[in-house]
Amino acid sequence: MTGDRSSEVQRALADVLPGTSLVVDPDVIEGYRADRATAVVPGRPVALVRAADSAEVQAAVRAAAHVGVPIVTRGLGTGLSGGSSAIDGCIVLSTERMRLLEVDRAAMVATVGPGLRNAEVKAAAADHGLWYPPDPSSFEICSIGGNLATNAGGLCCVKYGVTTDYVLGLEVVLADGRAVRLGGRTIKDVAGYDLKRLFVGSEGTLGIITEATLRLRPPPPPFATVVATFADVVDAGRAVVDVVGRVRPGALELMDRAAMAAVEQVRPSGLDLTAAALLLARTDGDPAEADLVLAACEAAGATYAARTHDADEGELLMGARRVAIPCVERQGTVLIEDVGVPVPRIPDLLAAVEATAARHATSIPVIGHAGDGNFHPLVTYDAADPDATARAHAAFDEVMASALALGGTVSGEHGIGVLKARHLRDQLGDDVMDLTRRIKAALDPDGILNPGKWV
Numbered sequence: 001m002t003g004d005r006s007s008e009v010q011r012a013l014a015d016v017l018p019g020t021s022l023v024v025d026p027d028v029i030e031g032y033r034a035d036r037a038t039a040v041v042p043g044r045p046v047a048l049v050r051a052a053d054s055a056e057v058q059a060a061v062r063a064a065a066h067v068g069v070p071i072v073t074r075g076l077g078t079g080l081s082g083g084s085s086a087i088d089g090c091i092v093l094s095t096e097r098m099r100l101l102e103v104d105r106a107a108m109v110a111t112v113g114p115g116l117r118n119a120e121v122k123a124a125a126a127d128h129g130l131w132y133p134p135d136p137s138s139f140e141i142c143s144i145g146g147n148l149a150t151n152a153g154g155l156c157c158v159k160y161g162v163t164t165d166y167v168l169g170l171e172v173v174l175a176d177g178r179a180v181r182l183g184g185r186t187i188k189d190v191a192g193y194d195l196k197r198l199f200v201g202s203e204g205t206l207g208i209i210t211e212a213t214l215r216l217r218p219p220p221p222p223f224a225t226v227v228a229t230f231a232d233v234v235d236a237g238r239a240v241v242d243v244v245g246r247v248r249p250g251a252l253e254l255m256d257r258a259a260m261a262a263v264e265q266v267r268p269s270g271l272d273l274t275a276a277a278l279l280l281a282r283t284d285g286d287p288a289e290a291d292l293v294l295a296a297c298e299a300a301g302a303t304y305a306a307r308t309h310d311a312d313e314g315e316l317l318m319g320a321r322r323v324a325i326p327c328v329e330r331q332g333t334v335l336i337e338d339v340g341v342p343v344p345r346i347p348d349l350l351a352a353v354e355a356t357a358a359r360h361a362t363s364i365p366v367i368g369h370a371g372d373g374n375f376h377p378l379v380t381y382d383a384a385d386p387d388a389t390a391r392a393h394a395a396f397d398e399v400m401a402s403a404l405a406l407g408g409t410v411s412g413e414h415g416i417g418v419l420k421a422r423h424l425r426d427q428l429g430d431d432v433m434d435l436t437r438r439i440k441a442a443l444d445p446d447g448i449l450n451p452g453k454w455v
C-alpha cells in the first residue's frame with residue numbers, strides 16, 4: 001500500500017476513534033502482525049485499533065468499509081493456523097481492551113467481552129461456585145473472543161463439549177457496521193435460524209464478536225488420573241477406542257515419545273522416555289470408571305498402567321501435556337496439524353502419521369485430545385534448509401490427506417486460517433465451498449472481514 005493510501009486509512013480512523021484506541025506507530029503494530037503459526041508469513045498492517053467497546057468496533061468497521069481496506073480481528077494471537085495473521089494494508093482490530101465480565105449466579109451465565117482470557121472467565125465462574133469448562137491448553141493466554149471465533153476445544157471437551165456448547169448469546173458487529181444480538185440468556189431457544197452458531201468458528205470472516213453470554217455449570221466432581229504407557233503408539237490408539245467404548249472420561253490425552261522427549265528437555269516431568277506413547281485419562285464419574293480405563297489399557301498391551309487420586313500429581317502430568325506445543329517449537333519451525341478422525345479410525349491415523357514421518361524423513365511428534373479423535377502431529381523442520389522444508393510441507397499435506405481418507409477432518413479445533421485453506425477445499429468439495437462463499441458474500445459483500453484466507 002502506498003504511503004498516501006496508508007495516510008488515508010489512518011485519517012479515516014482518526015476521524016471516528018479517540019487517540020487512545022488508534023495506534024499507527026509501526027513498532028507497536030509489529031507486535032500485532034502474527035499469531036503462533038510460525039510457518040505463516042504475516043502481512044503489514046497500516047493501523048491498529050485497540051477498541052474499547054462495541055461502538056468503537058462499529059466505527060472502525062464503517063471506516064474500513066468506507067476506504068475499502070480489510071480488517072483483521074485479533075484476540076490474543078495464540079491461534080495456530082494464521083487466522084489473525086495480518087494482511088498487507090489491513091487494519092488490525094484488537095479486542096484486548098474489551099473486558100466486560102458479569103456472572104449471574106442464579107441464571108448460571110457469564111456475560112463477557114471478547115478480550116478476556118479464558119482463564120479469567122474460569123476464575124470468575126469459580127468465584128461464584130461455578131465452572132466454565134472449555135479448556136484449550138492455551139487457556140491462560142488466549143481470549144474468549146478467539147475461542148468463540150475458532151470454536152476452541154481442549155482437554156475436557158471429550159466429556160463436556162467445545163466452546164459452541166456453552167454459547168447462549170452473542171453480540172456481533174457486521175461488515176456494514178451494524179451490531180446485532182443473536183440468541184440470549186435462555187437455555188432453550190429455537191426462534192429462527194441458529195445464527196449465533198454461524199459466527200462461532202467463523203474466524204473473523206463473517207463478523208466481529210463483541211460480547212458473549214456463556215453458559216456455566218456446577219463444578220465437576222473430584223477426579224482420578226490414569227497413566228498408561230505403550231511400546232507402540234498404535235496400541236495406545238487401540239486403548240483409546242476401547243476406553244471411549246466403555247466410559248466417557250473427563251479427559252483422554254496422548255503424547256508420543258518424541259513429544260515427551262521435547263517436554264522433558266524443557267520441563268522435566270518424569271515422563272517415561274522408553275515408552276513409545278503415553279495415555280493420560282481423567283475420570284470424574286463413578287469411581288469404577290478408572291478401573292475400566294485401566295482394564296482397557298492393559299487389554300491393549302500397556303507396558304505400565306496405574307491410577308492416582310492425588311490431584312497435584314494428576315495436574316503435573318496434564319500440565320506436561322499442555323506445554324508440549326511450545327516445547328516442540330524449540331526444536332524448529334512447526335507445521336501444526338489439527339486432524340480429527342472417527343474414534344474407531346484412531347489407530348489407523350496414528351499408523352499413517354508414523355509412516356508419513358518415515359517416508360519424508362521428518363520429525364513428527366504427536367500429541368492429541370485422543371478421546372475426541374483429534375490429534376496434533378507437529379511437523380517439525382529447519383526452515384533454513386529448503387529440502388527439509390519441502391519434505392515437511394509434503395508430510396503436512398499427507399497427514400491431512402490421511403485424515404480425510406479415514407473419514408476425518410483437517411481441523412478439529414484450531415480452525416483453517418491460512419495454513420489449511422487448500423485442504424479445506426479437499427474436505428468440503430466444490431458444492432459446499434460454493435455454499436460457504438455464498439454465505440460469506442451475503443454477510444460481507446465487499447470482502448473486508450479477514451479476506452483471502454480460506455473463504
Ligand SMILES: Cc1cc2nc3c(=O)[nH]c(=O)nc-3n(C[C@H](O)[C@H](O)[C@H](O)COP(=O)(O)OP(=O)(O)OC[C@H]3O[C@@H](n4cnc5c(N)ncnc54)[C@H](O)[C@@H]3O)c2cc1C
Pocket residue numbers: 035036072073074075076077078079080082083084095114135136137138141142143144145146147148149150151152153154155203204205207208209210322325326413414450
Ligand atoms: C501452546 C498452545 C496450545 C493450544 N492449545 C489449544 C487447545 O488445546 N485447543 C484449542 O482449541 N486451541 C488451542 N490453541 C490455539 C489457540 O489458543 C486457540 O485457537 C484460541 O482460541 C485462539 O485465541 P486467541 O485469542 O489467541 O485468538 P487469535 O489467535 O487472536 O485469533 C484466532 C481467530 O479468531 C479470530 N477472532 C479473534 N477474536 C475475534 C472476535 N472477537 N470476533 C471475531 N473473530 C475473532 C481471528 O481473526 C482469528 O481468525 C493453542 C495454542 C497454543 C499457542
